[in-house]
Amino acid sequence: MDAVVWTAVGSLTVWLWLLLGQGFFWRTDLRLPPRREPADWPSVCVVVPARDEAGVLPASLPTLLAQDYPGRAEVFLVDDGSSDGTGELARELARAHGGLPLTVDSPGEPPAGWTGKLWAVRHGIALARTREPVYLLLTDADIAHAPDSLRTLVAAAHTGGFDLVSQMARLRVESVWERLVVPAFVYFFAQLYPFRWIAVRGGRTAAAAGGCVLLRADAAERARIPDAVRHAVIDDVALARAVKRAGGHIWLGLAERVDSVRPYPRLRDLWRMVARSAYAQLRHNPLLLLGTVLGLALVYLVPPLALVAGLVVGSAGAAAAGGLAWLLMTVTYLPMLRYYRQPRWLAPLLPVTAFLYLLMTVDSAVQHYRGRGAAWKGRTYAHPGTVLDER
Template identity: 50%
Template sequence: MGVIVLGLVLLSLTIWLGLLCFRGQFWRTDQQLEAETLDTTSLESFPVVCAVVPARNEAELLPTTLRSLLLQDYPGYFNVFLVDDRSTDRTANFAEGVAHAIGKPQQLHIISGELLPSGWSGKLWAVEQGINSASKFAPDYFLLTDADIEHDPGNLRRLVAKAVQEDLDMVSVMVRLRCDSFWEKLLIPAFVFFFQKLYPFRWVNNPNNLTAAAAGGSILIRREALERIGGIQVIRQALIDDCALAQAVKQSRGDEGELFNKFLTQCPVPNSQSPIPNQGRIWLGLSTLTRSLRPYDSLATIWDMVARTAYTQLNYSPLLLLGTLVGMPLIYLVPPVCVILGAVWGSWAIALTGLLGWLLMAFAYYPTIRFYKCSPWLAFSLPAIAFLYTLMTLDSALQHWQGRGGAWKGRVYPSSDNL
């Protein structure tokens, strides 16, 4: 028995060493928009930008979030298109009131959402309607943002500067999620940590790596890039729409990109970081200033948020679910359990190996804990947090099998409506 346990803890330790050394340094939090050396005053001209905000029953948050969007210190031409997705709380009236209160009524365009057609998710149908209306202004970029996001005054200016100076098709930031209550402090930083492990930001930002991801709270996308992939309708059924959009953009290739790919295939350049010209270049980072106001102040609300898309993330695959149910305990639970077992059995080899794995785990999680200004001791709680996330993933699969998966804002999307 001791030999089996020692083998498991050694395997867990090996996995952590591999993750830390070969997984794109996912555990670091250095990909931050505000930390970028961007000269936002050097642009010769400022592109035309139209923001599209899908809003369904968001009257409570709009006085703060919409105000922050309308008050962006962006020198260029900027309009906001808010799509009232058949709200029942007078969302449109509140939005109009906010615009008048700050003297920006001409900058805000309110669109009454049409009935949701078959084959579309509610959010993406609202975004589609907003983009169609905004296209009349021939914008250079669309800013796709959620109604619960409070934007820092310089957020748009930094996004545009990043996109223009580095010739990017898409720039997005994972906004700072609310982290006030006990459950938010315990579970929200881990949500960001797991997302970064799944989509290492350095890999996303490398034009030669196929990994693609985005954060839907704040996405700036070039109009030409959106048209190149066929518009929002190509991801109209996706629940994890931000990552689906990023994947479509990064994988898109024009004739110039195809020729460049063939050149690299025939004449490979060692360690080449040369991007495919003007095609499929994206960037994803964290934001320290722009933040989400969506509260997750109970275990139930966070559980529902994760369970809504966890099984979707696994492509509804029972095999991937099984791998998750086996892999998560192996990676996260084995080290602390072996510390206890080793101490009880008097096997210092097992105890010390488990402790080393636990320390590596805490070391990887600590930058995220520090980013969210939580207690450093929470870095050692990752095994318990991972156990909860594993249960959430299992519950996500159970909800899917019972026909209750993908519920959001009063709508339930069956698996046939997902990519």
Template identity: 50%
Template structure:
């Protein structure tokens, strides 16, 4: 049995390494565009940033401040939707007192809406209206959906727009740099990015002929006409994995999308301990599996075959089983190194990848247990107990 399992695991890893969209590579990165190749002044499209924020007092001033400090040559504005915050988020944002900033007091989400998407819907509706003191937002050609815990370098928005214009894209999204300050973050956060790339290889996402579609919710630049074409934010209203749902709809409607890594934006949301990362993963893990016990079982068995069998065979197998286990473990370890280099971490962390994979698998099981115990998904002090998932 060990021989069979080790052989299957090695075959899977050979397929992942050489026939799965080069998921393990560093991936495309979006850096600043030299001024010499930028469009001339007066030709830049209007852009409005929509930021949904719920209880983000710790980060809102730095995040919105970085958006207001953008070096963007065209019409530009920022809409912050205060999503029923209880910590003074809206008041702190208003204190920034910029003519380019409009703060909206969000309403309670209607039935069937996730809180974040309802806030985004209110923000995009505000973009469509003439907002006094916010030049350019009434006719914005692009909307940038940004989380409230992201810090943006001054050239960030211009770089996103340039990418969209140069490649005629309807949507440009980035995986922003994530924090690795704590030991738990260094052990677990790089693997989160690695597993995301395993699920959605960026090279395939960026191919127009491929059906693979995904986005990273921290920063999503979308053409307003593309958003209207898919029915607006309302078409996603029940999605908890809203970024992937949005990418799927845009790509299926014929739009070009791009997903890569940002060199100009970083998240400042901390995850000090393993429990914080567990909650982050468990929030949507079972939703990703369509709240299906069968898909959960298949996932657990698949994770065991891919991540646990190689070290088990290498350490306890004999003969060919041990050799197959060593080879599979080596491929898995080497495939993680580009991700570690991007996070500027030492290769040692790659040896812990099987244990990290086990952690994520247990978090997915915990997500399912929470769902079937009636606890559902809890995020930002809101509970979603009804059966909602990524729209088709």
């Protein structure tokens, strides 16, 4: 039991450090920073890459067209080779709902070295630049915005002098698996990229949430967006890093009224969402994969196992260290569950969810080495910069 005790103590030490030394990642009170409305509202172009999004577009696109924005704004939807009539549906929705002007266009198939989404974003930004906007809003086709979303984003960027303001859209949590997996997804993301560190000028931490990114057009040009990140599977984080490296001031926080309408009702849907990019996050490095697996086991699996083992064999040290670590884990997860309006009894189940994420990460690596890479919407990217297969 000595090894179990010391392992449990190690896990507890990590949790004490995470609680106090990781940018208070577990707090969910970081919303749009203080803002005041500008006297003259800058022009904005909204760029929406869309591939086979006919299922979600009726719930998302009308919310963009209905933006209550005092300045000049228009929407560019880039149809990335859809086979389900996404482009025509977008035109029909614009005719039915009115609102902001909508342009629908298609760039054709992406060349080697580009992901399909970023090739579509590149085309959309090129169209937008003909209007000479001050800001670009990059948003996904499954994101629904409150009527004042664009207004508050621009006011926050203008007031704080930010080159990039991003909100992590509230993901859907309706099915059993969504309730178990989705809040943990955001919790783990915040643990990797503490939001409070992201806004620090000159700091190394940079991230954004691809569903909602307001970006100054001149900052995008300085950072060579999207060309500089053209092969990135995790494009939102890569984009934020490029902007920050170019001297940009960035901000990321949780959204109140920006929501994803994409459903993930089954475990396999969520599994595919996580596994398609998990190994890319580890830069396709086997040593990083091993370290991640061991780290997840130490941080999330050891506490409950040590508690049970300590109680079974009568080891007070193992039970106490494991129990305290599990308690800290549970307490830090509660704010995220509250944010997602989920019951508190889900908090002690975080080790189960972490184990699922561990398996998804390993599966992501397995798929990579089997040549399937980051498969999404009929395209497979086996390695950054390489397009192996398009179905």
